[in-house]
Amino acid sequence: MKLLRPHQACLLAAVLFVSVTQGQDIIGGAQDDVTDDMNENQQQEQQEKAQEEPPEMLRPRLTPEEERFRELQRQHYQEEQERFVAKQSQAQRKVHNSEQERFVAEQAQRKVHNSEQERFVADQVKAQQKMRDSATQRQREAMQRQREAEERTDEGRSVDGWEGGEDDASIPEIGRSQEYYRKGIEVPMPQYNPATTPMPQRQDGFFGSQTEQEDSTQPPDPHPLEEPPTPLEEPPTVGESDMPPPEEVEEEMTDERREQLEKEKDAQRMYDEGMALKNSSRKSEQKIAYTFFLEAAKLNHTESLELVGFAHLFGDYLQQNVTRSLEILQDLADKGSPKAQMGLGFIYAAGIGTNSSQAKALVYYTFAALGGDPLAQMTLGYRYWSGIGVAQSCESALTYYRMVSNKVAEEVSVSGGAAVQRVRLHDEVENPGGNSAMLDDDLIQYYQFLADKGDVQAQVGLGQLNYQGGRGVEQNYGRALDYFQQAAAAGNANAMAFLGKMHSEGAGDAVKPDNNTAFQYFKKAAEQGNPVGQSGLGLMYMYGKGVEQDYSKAFKYFSQAAEQGWVDGQLQLGIMYYSGLGVRRDYKMAIKYFNLASQSGHVLAFYNLAQMHATGTGMMRSCHTAVELFKNVAERGRWAELMMEAHNQYKDGNSNSALVMYTLLAELGYEVAQSNVAYILDQGSRTYVVGQDEVYPRALLHWGRAAAQGYTVARVKLGDYHYYGYGTNIDYEIAATHYRLASEQQHNAQAMFNLGYMHENGLGMKKDIHLAKRFYDMAAETSTDAQVPVSLALMKLGILYGMEYLEQAGQSGQLWTVDLEGYFGAEWDIWLCTLLALLLGLVVLYRRTQR
Numbered sequence: 070m071k072l073l074r075p076h077q078a079c080l081l082a083a084v085l086f087v088s089v090t091q092g093q094d095i096i097g098g099a100q101d102d103v104t105d106d107m108n109e110n111q112q113q114e115q116q117e118k119a120q121e122e123p124p125e126m127l128r129p130r131l132t133p134e135e136e137r138f139r140e141l142q143r144q145h146y147q148e149e150q151e152r153f154v155a156k157q158s159q160a161q162r163k164v165h166n167s168e169q170e171r172f173v174a175e176q177a178q179r180k181v182h183n184s185e186q187e188r189f190v191a192d193q194v195k196a197q198q199k200m201r202d203s204a205t206q207r208q209r210e211a212m213q214r215q216r217e218a219e220e221r222t223d224e225g226r227s228v229d230g231w232e233g234g235e236d237d238a239s240i241p242e243i244g245r246s247q248e249y250y251r252k253g254i255e256v257p258m259p260q261y262n263p264a265t266t267p268m269p270q271r272q273d274g275f276f277g278s279q280t281e282q283e284d285s286t287q288p289p290d291p292h293p294l295e296e297p298p299t300p301l302e303e304p305p306t307v308g309e310s311d312m313p314p315p316e317e318v319e320e321e322m323t324d325e326r327r328e329q330l331e332k333e334k335d336a337q338r339m340y341d342e343g344m345a346l347k348n349s350s351r352k353s354e355q356k357i358a359y360t361f362f363l364e365a366a367k368l369n370h371t372e373s374l375e376l377v378g379f380a381h382l383f384g385d386y387l388q389q390n391v392t393r394s395l396e397i398l399q400d401l402a403d404k405g406s407p408k409a410q411m412g413l414g415f416i417y418a419a420g421i422g423t424n425s426s427q428a429k430a431l432v433y434y435t436f437a438a439l440g441g442d443p444l445a446q447m448t449l450g451y452r453y454w455s456g457i458g459v460a461q462s463c464e465s466a467l468t469y470y471r472m473v474s475n476k477v478a479e480e481v482s483v484s485g486g487a488a489v490q491r492v493r494l495h496d497e498v499e500n501p502g503g504n505s506a507m508l509d510d511d512l513i514q515y516y517q518f519l520a521d522k523g524d525v526q527a528q529v530g531l532g533q534l535n536y537q538g539g540r541g542v543e544q545n546y547g548r549a550l551d552y553f554q555q556a557a558a559a560g561n562a563n564a565m566a567f568l569g570k571m572h573s574e575g576a577g578d579a580v581k582p583d584n585n586t587a588f589q590y591f592k593k594a595a596e597q598g599n600p601v602g603q604s605g606l607g608l609m610y611m612y613g614k615g616v617e618q619d620y621s622k623a624f625k626y627f628s629q630a631a632e633q634g635w636v637d638g639q640l641q642l643g644i645m646y647y648s649g650l651g652v653r654r655d656y657k658m659a660i661k662y663f664n665l666a667s668q669s670g671h672v673l674a675f676y677n678l679a680q681m682h683a684t685g686t687g688m689m690r691s692c693h694t695a696v697e698l699f700k701n702v703a704e705r706g707r708w709a710e711l712m713m714e715a716h717n718q719y720k721d722g723n724s725n726s727a728l729v730m731y732t733l734l735a736e737l738g739y740e741v742a743q744s745n746v747a748y749i750l751d752q753g754s755r756t757y758v759v760g761q762d763e764v765y766p767r768a769l770l771h772w773g774r775a776a777a778q779g780y781t782v783a784r785v786k787l788g789d790y791h792y793y794g795y796g797t798n799i800d801y802e803i804a805a806t807h808y809r810l811a812s813e814q815q816h817n818a819q820a821m822f823n824l825g826y827m828h829e830n831g832l833g834m835k836k837d838i839h840l841a842k843r844f845y846d847m848a849a850e851t852s853t854d855a856q857v858p859v860s861l862a863l864m865k866l867g868i869l870y871g872m873e874y875l876e877q878a879g880q881s882g883q884l885w886t887v888d889l890e891g892y893f894g895a896e897w898d899i900w901l902c903t904l905l906a907l908l909l910g911l912v913v914l915y916r917r918t919q920r
Contacts, residue, residue: 146839153835163802336370343373359386366397374401375408382412382421384726385718391422391758402433407440414445419732421758427458438469444737447473447703451738454696455777463692467683470699477706478676491741492716494748495782513542520552528556529564536567536576546571546579557590566594566601573605573614584615595626600635603627607641611650620651631662636669643677656687676702704739712742724749725756735771740778747771747786765796776807784811785820792823792832801833812844818852821845822859829866838870 343361346354359380365373378397380387395416401409414433417426431452437445450469453462519527532552538544550571556564569590575582588609594602607626610619624645630638643662646655660681666674679698682691715730728749734742750759750768759767769790775783788807791800805827811820825844828837842863849859 149835149837153837153840156835161806332368333370336365336368336373339365339368340370340373343376356386363387371401371404371406375406375412378409379412382416383729384723385714385730389725389729391416395422402436405440407437407442407445410434410437410440411442411445411448414448415733415736418736419729420763421729421732431458438472443473443476443703443706444708446470447706447737450696450700450703451736454700454738455774457774463696466696467692467699470696470703471679471683473703473706474676474679474699477702478673480707481672481705490713490716491739492712493741494716494719494745520555523555523559525556525559525561525564528552528559529561529567532556532564532567536571546576550576550579562594562597562599563601565590566599566605569594569602569605573608584609588615600630600633600638603633604630604635604637604641607638611641611645620645624651631665636666636671636674639663639669640666640671640674640677643674647677647681656681660687672702672705700738704737708734708737709739712739715742715745719745719749725758728756729758735774740775740780743771743775743778744780744783747775747783751786765790767796769796779815781811781815781817784815785817785823788820788823801827805833812847816851818848818855821848821851822855822862825862829862829869838866842866 339361343358343365346358346361349355349358359377362373362376362380366377374397377387378394378401381390381394381397383389394412398409398412398416402413410433414430414437415421416423417433418430419425434445434448434452438449446469450466450473451457452459453469454466455461459465516527516531520531529552532549534542535545535552536549550568553564553568553571557568569587571580572583572590573587587605591602591605591609595606596602603626607623607630608614609616610626611623612618624642627638627641627645631642632638639662643659643666644650645652646662647659648654660678663674663678663681667678675698679695679702681687682698683695684690711730711734715727715734718724718730719727728746731742731746731749735746747768747770749756750764750771753764756764769787772783772786772790776787784807788804788811790796791807792804793799805824808820808823808827811817812824821844825841825848827833828844829841830836845859845862845866848855
């Protein structure tokens, strides 16, 4: 038996007492086990207690009043948390109800818009029918006048004895003329000049013999809907002087037609000359091109009128005149021009120069899209995708975006097309020098200096930059060819491969397609292991360009290029697996290589993936994913060049031109353009294309559209606009909702800081210093830029907390019983003196540096 300590003996006695009272027998062996278990449990409890409890000198000494105060404080905090949760639920319900109300209002407005659209479409159909009827009526009147002239001609011939009586029916030509006349058919008359050529004699060989006439089939009636004119039984005899010569009528009509043809030729010639200058890389020549377009537009040349109308709208090459642009585009739209209809739809949608009308905009967009205009199709795709002015429909958006993507995929080369330069004006201001979308002019000049000195890498880099265009450098095949040739002469394989690409695909006027030359360059580059050359050889073997078609060799070279990460090799491998060219068809492998190529931004890779998602080939069909991919492809079209033009206009101080260009791109669904439109309006730039009272509502609209596409800054801006009441009423709860979305979904430090401020001051939610500190700390952890303002906010928060505590302590009578040693430790005075000495040293150092 082990010896028990006093406290253990007491515990054992207690256990024995309980056991006896309950009628249980405790044997000796069980007593030892219980004793050992109790010892172990007591030791474990003592260890846990020692770990949980701080040392005596660090543990705050709390009086019973302080403990009660702490308990009340915990209960108060718990109640505040419950009220906050209830308040948040109420705010969410309020937002949900407001969204429902807005949805109902939008539905009612959509019904009104639909009725307006129906009336507008009916008016357009009536106007077009009226135009067709008037054109048909004018055509009939012209034909009637022609018949009357022929009648007068026949009457004039009766002076010479041709009365057209019954005896004339036996003469072939006269009989046929009378038969044509009775049927209302134009009489075939020979061209002659009565002053120089005698009247043709009536012979069987001129109009054909009597037998041929009887056997020949009569021509069909060209005017089956018209009543044939009743022939005169006895045409009156008319003198020769009264007979209008038919030749003069024909000569007059021919002169008019000839003059019209001359005008059309002159207009087309001026348009062609203007386009040649417009496609030049020089800005001065592009402006001169519009002088030709203006002259051609005076001759009613449709394409020139379209260019002039949009030039007046944008104000880039001609003086900005929205009223004149509206007149030109309205006239062209009435004549059925899809581009003009697209322009009118944009003007009515944006409310530029006229009152905004989404109903008219939607009608003109629809007409233009049916006419094949890609911008209108892209606009409708975005509207159906986002539910703007129409019911949201993924399938409708897929239809329109696929139309545009098909055109873009046809235009881009195998290289994937030029990259879209998405320059955010907000980022340029907030993070100057950090925008990688543009190259500095000094940096380009430095590379040019190195290239002129013979630096091969600089030559290849400038060659690629001029070949593909972008980053502030215009595409220039001539310069690209020169740089590649210099680098290739030095033995650079990459330059040889790009020379092969230029000769294989052609490069404007600089290089004409030449498969033999391309093959030689690709071969030299591939022999050095260059992936661009390997991919080029694979393309030539795959399509049999200059060599015999061989899928095995094509697959081999594509595999070698893809292993080195070259995007063209990955794309072509995906195509071979998708189509089963030289390999067994494998959709999973095709998806794998298309995904790899899409990570490098290849347009055709996005296009092929979109087709597979849209049709469910090799995967589950996903309309949502297909639309996103097709949208990416559509935004890589040639119209994306307007993004850089708008940026240049803004940098040159033409904010009105930049605003119109960005607004058009925003209608097409470009998120960067939407944020740039909102930024220009938000900065208060002087503009006359938008009324002063419409600046903030328009900015709020575009911030909302950009936020819906995932732009974090736009989401924070929405919160700011509802917080300050810009373009809408002040609503702290909605502002907090936007800040919370930006904080939770996009981890935005500014949104976290704003939430902390709103909790600190009780704006839109219950005042809570603890939650305020939590959001301030989160903002500091998320962004280093937020550390300074967060430190100041926390300092202020600490002062407020101290004042609140002193106020509560004073009310409870414990103001002067605060135990500093219990809170800060026994050495709190030493720490305080050290801190004061450090502050004094900083002050002295600052004073010395200021001398």
